[in-house]
Amino acid sequence: MRKLAILISLSFAAFGQTFESASVKLSSTAASSHIVDYPDRFECLYCTVRFLLALAYHIVPPRVIGPDWIVSEAIDVIAAKPPTTTEEEQRLMLKALLAERFHLVVHRDGYYVTAYNLGVAKGGPKAKLANSYAKAVSISKMKGPARSISGTLSMEGLAFALQTPLETRVTDATGLPGMFEILLQWSPEDAIAADLPEARFPSLAMALEQQLGLKLNTHEIKIETLVVDSGWETPAGN
Numbered sequence: 001m002r003k004l005a006i007l008i009s010l011s012f013a014a015f016g017q018t019f020e021s022a023s024v025k026l027s028s029t030a031a032s033s034h035i036v037d038y039p040d041r042f043e044c045l046y047c048t049v050r051f052l053l054a055l056a057y058h059i060v061p062p063r064v065i066g067p068d069w070i071v072s073e074a075i076d077v078i079a080a081k082p083p084t085t086t087e088e089e090q091r092l093m094l095k096a097l098l099a100e101r102f103h104l105v106v107h108r109d110g111y112y113v114t115a116y117n118l119g120v121a122k123g124g125p126k127a128k129l130a131n132s133y134a135k136a137v138s139i140s141k142m143k144g145p146a147r148s149i150s151g152t153l154s155m156e157g158l159a160f161a162l163q164t165p166l167e168t169r170v171t172d173a174t175g176l177p178g179m180f181e182i183l184l185q186w187s188p189e190d191a192i193a194a195d196l197p198e199a200r201f202p203s204l205a206m207a208l209e210q211q212l213g214l215k216l217n218t219h220e221i222k223i224e225t226l227v228v229d230s231g232w233e234t235p236a237g238n
Contacts, residue, residue, distance in 0.1 A: 022079035024101045024235040039083040042090065042207035045126075046074045049102065051233075056094040057226050066228025073233060077192075101235035106228050115221040116166060117173040118159045118214055121172065126213035128182040143197045145191030149184045157180055163206060169221060184211055 020041070027046045034045040044052060049070040054061040064070065077111045081093060081206055091146075130152045149161050159172040186207035187199035199208060 001143065008111075010072045015176040017089060018096045019070050019079035019081050019093050022077065023057075023077060024077050024097065026234065027074035027076050037090075040081060041075070042079045042081060042094075043080055044075070047077065049073065049075060049098070049228075052077065052094065052098060053104075053106070053226060053228070056091050056098060058091060059224060059226055063223065063225045064228070065225055066106075066231075069233040070228055075235065079218045099214075102231045103236070104228060104231040106226055108224065109227050110222045110224045112220045112222055113168055114218055115171070116162070117167040117171050117217045117219065118162065118208075119173050119217050120176070121209045121213050121215040124213055125174070125176060126211065127182060130181050145187050147186055147204075149182060151182060152179050152235065154179055157187055158184075162204075162216075173217070184213070185209065 033047050033051065034043070035047065036043045044055075048061075050064045050066070051061050052075065053059075053064045053070070057064075077097070079093070081090065081099065085093070148159070149163060153161065154172075155174045155176045156172040158172040162170045184207055185201045185203040186204040189203050191199040192203060200209060205216055208216060
């Protein structure tokens with residue numbers, strides 16, 4: 001896969017994309033991460049470099065990959081900015097700040113994984129429209145090798161709930177509006193393959209079709225990552 005190495009440099013300054021002033025230093029005490037975005041000030045206390053890069057590049061932290069120090073060292077950042085700063089401008093300012101203080105070299109990368117679209121199976125949906133929203137959603141492990149999703153859910157909500165057992169992205173493509181009474185019960189495929197007597201329910205894919213009149217369509221999606229090639233563990237002086 002083609003990789004484009006990006007040297008984040010102070011060239012951002014040429015376009016005015018820097019904070020008015022900034023303090024970046026190692027955290028002096030252990031604490032929980034604390035981030036506050038005021039109109040004229042950005043604060044991220046006891047934050048990791050990985051978390052700061054995730055903010056700057058608009059990516060979730062687990063997809064920032066690099067040396068151990070990007071997650072082991074805690075950083076305090078307090079930076080002043082114009083009150084009219086937009087989110088995009090602030091991300092550029094944060095990129096420039098991290099480049100200046102940590103001398104970072106990064107590149108964007110990615111990999112492909114299987115994902116699913118939730119659609120309507122042949123024969124049409126079997127889930128009943130809900131009369132109320134009273135039933136709480138439950139995703140549970142039943143006795144033995146059995147699993148269930150139950151409660152009042154939209155199709156979008158069901159697709160989101162299915163991401164837990166499938167361990168990947170699931171998108172609603174049913175086109176069905178409204179809330180539905182959902183009761184979905186299935187057994188893991190490995191339990192069915194082992195012919196365990198407690199595996200009394202069908203596989204998840206079959207359960208969706210038999211119990212709710214829905215199906216899973218597979219496709220590949222690209223997971224974007226940000227890779228840290230090099231940098232300084234300790235930020236340069238303020």
